Structures are given as C-alpha cells and as structure tokens.
Amino acid sequence: MEPGKRLLDGMRGRINESVLKAMARVPRDRFVPAQLRDRAYEDLPLPIGFGQTISAPHMVAIMCDLLDVRPGMKILEVGGGSGYHAAVLAALAGPEGQVFSVERMPDLALAARKNLQAAGIAGVTVVEGDGSLGLPEHAPYDRISVAASAPRVPEPLKEQLRVGGKLILPVGETSQELVLVTRKNGFAVEEKMGVIFVPLIGKEGFGERQI
Ligand code: SAM
Numbered sequence: 001m002e003p004g005k006r007l008l009d010g011m012r013g014r015i016n017e018s019v020l021k022a023m024a025r026v027p028r029d030r031f032v033p034a035q036l037r038d039r040a041y042e043d044l045p046l047p048i049g050f051g052q053t054i055s056a057p058h059m060v061a062i063m064c065d066l067l068d069v070r071p072g073m074k075i076l077e078v079g080g081g082s083g084y085h086a087a088v089l090a091a092l093a094g095p096e097g098q099v100f101s102v103e104r105m106p107d108l109a110l111a112a113r114k115n116l117q118a119a120g121i122a123g124v125t126v127v128e129g130d131g132s133l134g135l136p137e138h139a140p141y142d143r144i145s146v147a148a149s150a151p152r153v154p155e156p157l158k159e160q161l162r163v164g165g166k167l168i169l170p171v172g173e174t175s176q177e178l179v180l181v182t183r184k185n186g187f188a189v190e191e192k193m194g195v196i197f198v199p200l201i202g203k204e205g206f207g208e209r210q211i
Contacts, residue, residue, distance in 0.1 A: 003041035004028070007057055010043070015061045022091035023061060028054075030119040031084035050105050052198060054082040055147060059195070064088055066180050066192060067143050067168050072096040074138070076160065078131030078169075079103065079147035079200065083112030083124065089145060090123040099124045100138050102131030104202060132202035134160040141165060149176045149197040154204035158187055170197040173206070 001009075004027075008020050029040035031054055036046050045053040063085070069075065071094035077086045080103035090099045101124055103109040109128040116124050127135060131146070132154050139160035146157070146169035153171060158181065161167055167181040178192045199206045 007041045007043060011058060011061055016065050018092065019061055019064045019088075022064070022088050023057065025091045026084065026087045026121065027119050028057065028084055031082040031087070031115045048082045048108070048111070050108060052081055052105070052108060054084050055197075060085050060088055062193075063145055063147075063168050063178070064092060066178075067145055067166055069093055069143055073142035074098045074140075075100070075143045075145065076131075076135055076138070076141040076157075077101040077145050077147065078134075078157070079198075080112045080126055081108060081147060083115045083119075083121075083126065085145065085147055086112070086124045086126070087116060087119060087121040089143075090121055093123065095123065097123060098138075100127060100135050100141075101125070102127045102129050102135055104128070104130055130202035130205075132156070132200050132204035136160060144168070146170070146200065147197065148200035148205070149173070149195075150200040150205050153179065153181055153187075153189070154200075156204060158183070169200075170195050173199070 029037045032040045045056045069092040073093045080101035086101035112126045134156040140162035144167040149170040161183045165183050170176045171179045178195045180190045182188045
C-alpha cells in the first residue's frame with residue numbers, strides 16, 4: 001500500500017472523512033526538504049530548517065477536524081512553516097474559499113510559496129509578518145488556525161474572528177493545551193488535549209529572549 005494512503009487509513013474512524021479526503025489531495029512529500037522525502041508519510045514532525053518543523057500529520061488532522069472547516073470559508077493560518085497545513089485548509093475550503101497564511105521567517109515564507117506552487121495548490125496567500133497580531137486587512141475570518149504556542153489567546157486573533165467563527169491554537173510554554181475558541185455573543189473556550197508546539201514569537205506571543 002502507498003505510504004500516504006496507509007497513513008490516512010490509520011486515522012480513519014477518529015478523523016472526519018472530509019479532512020482525510022483533503023489530506024489525500026495534498027502531497028506532503030512536496031513540503032519537506034528533499035533529503036527527507038522518503039519520510040514524508042511517517043506520522044512525525046520533521047525539520048524544515050531554521051529550527052522549525054512541519055507538524056505531524058495526525059496533529060494537522062486533529063486541528064482541521066476540531067476547526068470544522070467548510071467549503072467557501074475565509075481562513076487565517078498563523079505559522080505557515082512549510083505551507084503544508086495551509087494547503088490542507090485550502091483543500092477543505094475548496095475553490096470558493098480563501099486561506100491567508102502568515103509566517104514570521106522570510107526564508108520559510110518563500111519556501112512555503114514554492115512548495116505550494118510545486119504541489120499545485122491554489123487559494124493560499126502566504127504573507128510574511130507577525131501573525132500573533134493576525135492579519136487585520138483581510139478580517140473577519142471564519143476560521144483561524146495557529147501552529148505555534150502562545151502565552152495566552154491573543155486578543156487581535158479573537159477580534160478578527162467572525163461571530164460564529166472558530167479559532168484553534170496551542171497555549172502554554174512548558175505545558176501546552178490545544179484550545180478551541182468559538183465566538184458567539186462572547187467567546188467560549190474549550191481545552192482539548194495536551195500538545196507540543198514551537199513557540200509563537202511576536203508582540204502577542206513570546207519574546208525572543210523568553211525561549
Ligand atoms: N503549519 C506549518 C506547516 O504546515 O509546516 C508548521 C508550523 S511550525 C510548527 C510553526 C511556525 O510558526 C514556524 O514556521 C515559525 O517560524 C512560525 N511562527 C512563530 N511565531 C510566529 C508569528 N508570530 N507569526 C508567524 N509565524 C510564526
């Protein structure tokens with residue numbers, strides 16, 4: 001069996017079919033460094049340079065599943081890294097959807113754009129900047145997904161969420177929780193599971209010296 005198929009089959013029953021279908025459309029081997037391509041379908045985070053990692057496939061699956069992304073949605077991703085998670089979000093949002101992915105490291109933003117193009121993924125705009133402040137020029141968003149751990153839920157991200165919208169992010173430093181925030185009249189906050197992510201570095205994240 002193809003390694004990509006085996007990986008997704010292993011998640012069947014635990015992850016929504018729409019997420020598995022979206023992941024099946026995104027070739028993860030296009031988003032890892034060439035020397036790690038043969039390991040692209042192992043369920044592990046892998047180094048992508050600059051001390052950063054592409055998240056493990058099961059973590060991308062869990063986050064997309066909890067976020068409940070529907071076709072046509074406008075989505076903000078913070079922590080673009082390789083561009084892989086943004087590509088899966090774009091596959092879920094479909095041709096009518098829009099994904100903006102913010103990455104603070106210029107070299108990674110550039111690599112993410114190249115990876116997305118090589119993988120033939122449309123609908124993702126990679127923006128270089130401090131995503132802890134969100135991306136106000138395109139707000140409000142139906143969904144926001146953050147791939148780096150914040151000290152607390154950043155206020156700008158809450159403000160840029162549409163009413164009825166959802167935000168998923170890891171919160172914490174040594175001990176981190178994956179948190180789902182739903183905007184209704186106020187903000188409902190649910191802690192989902194313990195996780196391990198690299199820190200969100202920025203104005204509403206950790207300072208460079210704190211890590
Ligand atoms: N989603 C990525 C993927 O699919 O490859 C993996 C993300 S990696 C776990 C976390 C990323 O968040 C790193 O690339 C890091 O540079 C980025 N990051 C950290 N703080 C950030 C910030 N304030 N704004 C934008 N990106 C940030």
